[in-house]
Amino acid sequence: MSNYEPVIGLETHVQLGTSSKMFCGCATDFAAAPNSQVCPVCLGYPGSLPVPNEVAVEYTVRAGLMLGCDINLYSKFDRKSYFYPDMPKNYQITQYDMPLCLAGAVEIDLNGDSRVVRLRRIHLEEDTGKNVHFARTSGVDFNRAGTPLMEIVTEPDIYSADEAMAYLQALKQLMLYAGVSECNLEEGNFRCDVNCSVRPVGSDALGVKTELKNLNTFKGIHAALSFEIDRQLNLAASGAEIHQETRRWDVDAGITATMRTKEDAHDYRYFPDPDLAPIVLAREQVDRWRDELPEAPRARRVRMIEQYGIPAYDAGVLVAEKAIADFYEEAAQSSPNPKAVSNWVMTEMLRLLSERDMQIAEAHITPAALAELVGLVDDKTLNSNSAREVFGILFQDGGRAADIVEARGLTQVSDEGLLDQFVDQAIADNPDSAGDYRDGKTKALQFLMGQVMRLSKGKANPQSVQELLRSKLGG
Ligand code: ADP
Numbered sequence: 377m378s379n380y381e382p383v384i385g386l387e388t389h390v391q392l393g394t395s396s397k398m399f400c401g402c403a404t405d406f407a408a409a410p411n412s413q414v415c416p417v418c419l420g421y422p423g424s425l426p427v428p429n430e431v432a433v434e435y436t437v438r439a440g441l442m443l444g445c446d447i448n449l450y451s452k453f454d455r456k457s458y459f460y461p462d463m464p465k466n467y468q469i470t471q472y473d474m475p476l477c478l479a480g481a482v483e484i485d486l487n488g489d490s491r492v493v494r495l496r497r498i499h500l501e502e503d504t505g506k507n508v509h510f511a512r513t514s515g516v517d518f519n520r521a522g523t524p525l526m527e528i529v530t531e532p533d534i535y536s537a538d539e540a541m542a543y544l545q546a547l548k549q550l551m552l553y554a555g556v557s558e559c560n561l562e563e564g565n566f567r568c569d570v571n572c573s574v575r576p577v578g579s580d581a582l583g584v585k586t587e588l589k590n591l592n593t594f595k596g597i598h599a600a601l602s603f604e605i606d607r608q609l610n611l612a613a614s615g616a617e618i619h620q621e622t623r624r625w626d627v628d629a630g631i632t633a634t635m636r637t638k639e640d641a642h643d644y645r646y647f648p649d650p651d652l653a654p655i656v657l658a659r660e661q662v663d664r665w666r667d668e669l670p671e672a673p674r675a676r677r678v679r680m681i682e683q684y685g686i687p688a689y690d691a692g693v694l695v696a697e698k699a700i701a702d703f704y705e706e707a708a709q710s711s712p713n714p715k716a717v718s719n720w721v722m723t724e725m726l727r728l729l730s731e732r733d734m735q736i737a738e739a740h741i742t743p744a745a746l747a748e749l750v751g752l753v754d755d756k757t758l759n760s761n762s763a764r765e766v767f768g769i770l771f772q773d774g775g776r777a778a779d780i781v782e783a784r785g786l787t788q789v790s791d792e793g794l795l796d797q798f799v800d801q802a803i804a805d806n807p808d809s810a811g812d813y814r815d816g817k818t819k820a821l822q823f824l825m826g827q828v829m830r831l832s833k834g835k836a837n838p839q840s841v842q843e844l845l846r847s848k849l850g851g
Pocket residue numbers: 383384385386387529530531532533571572573582583584585
């Protein structure tokens with residue numbers, strides 16, 4: 377009996393971050409009151425005419441360039457016919473045989489190996505409305521109808537659920553870098569159709585595939601795909617036939633189930649949209665967009681390891697989000713200690729941002745202020761306690777680190793005489809702990825250090841305190 381392996385191809389709908397819809401001026405705000413962002417065009421009224429959103433075309437081309445696609449200077453819009461309540465025109469405007477982008481690739485990293493997932497195409501289309509079901513009735517919210525989407529289609533180049541995740545993470549990061557989508561999964565900005573088949577290991581042929589429709593969380597995609605792979609592997613192992621069909625993921629039951637079979641496949645009757653002229657792009661314009669591309673995250677990571685001498689782990693965390701990497705690099709470039717800058721960004725900065733559910737652009741700390749703070753720790757003006765306090769103030773209110781240190785009197789106390797006094801007092805106030813330490817209970821030293829820090833209002837140089845305590849207690 378031969379062994380089987382899964383083969384997967386993904387079609388990802390990425391909502392473009394435009395402020396208006398694809399063919400009309402309606403807003404694309406999420407969570408607006410139902411049917412408050414609609415007009416005759418996106419409601420498909422007879423006689424209304426679509427006007428293409430140039431920003432959506434630009435974003436799709438920028439995305440394609442980011443993914444190494446070939447850009448078609450001449451492409452067109454087609455009508456895809458189908459009849460659903462959430463589709464007011466009874467057709468969707470999409471791109472059929474002449475999409476904006478062809479080929480391209482996404483490099484993925486998995487368990488230390490890197491691989492390439494080839495892309496087939498990216499086309500531009502409009503979203504549908506949304507059916508909403510109540511207890512006794514159903515409604516349709518057309519706010520989303522006509523929202524611009526890119527559909528990014530891979531070759532069947534993915535071989536496990538984990539690889540599918542790695543691909544989606546990489547794709548999301550690249551789209552955020554390109555600045556074409558907010559990639560907000562909770563708001564449905566990233567939705568996937570998952571195509572899956574199995575074949576005997578070693579075979580190049582493709583097996584019969586099933587398609588899982590419209591999955592909108594990474595967790596859901598992983599769970600649904602894992603289930604579907606197992607289902608097909610079991611069928612193949614028992615010699616049963618796999619049917620070509622569309623399946624849906626039942627979250628509650630944790631299974632995939634038949635939605636429609638090949639027999640009720642749609643006849644989409646694609647034809648060029650007679651209301652829309654072909655999209656013609658100037659080569660110079662595309663070249664300009666290519667020149668404006670940001671450095672790709674993988675290349676940036678390698679460069680940052682080299683340029684700042686930081687560990688690969690740090691570089692990976694920092695480049696995960698472009699705005700974080702930008703902030704880091706600006707601070708690191710004006711600091712002699714780029715590793716310390718990385719520590720601050722990876723720990724305090726990311727912690728405060730996630731605790732307060734903020735973007736880095738909303739924090740008041742500047743890269744220059746962080747570099748200055750690192751300098752004040754390195755020249756022993758600040759101990760780490762006080763430095764964290766200063767960081768918190770910079771984050772909250774902005775300003776210069778040295779000004780905050782001065783205003784709050786946070787300069788570290790290294791003055792031997794003063795420290796001597798604090799240490800003597802801590803020992804005198806806590807004879808039991810001092811005794812414990814002399815009896816070999818080294819933990820007691822931590823407690824006494826804490827007392828000295830308290831007496832110094834957190835400003836004592838901890839290293840000096842420890843040395844003094846040890847010498848006075850005969851440690
Ligand atoms: P459809 O016409 O059903 O949409 P396509 O050939 O256009 O199918 O491919 C859609 C997606 O499915 C692509 O991402 C492609 O890589 C993937 N795909 C196609 N055939 C298979 C297969 N046999 N197994 C797994 N994925 C496949």
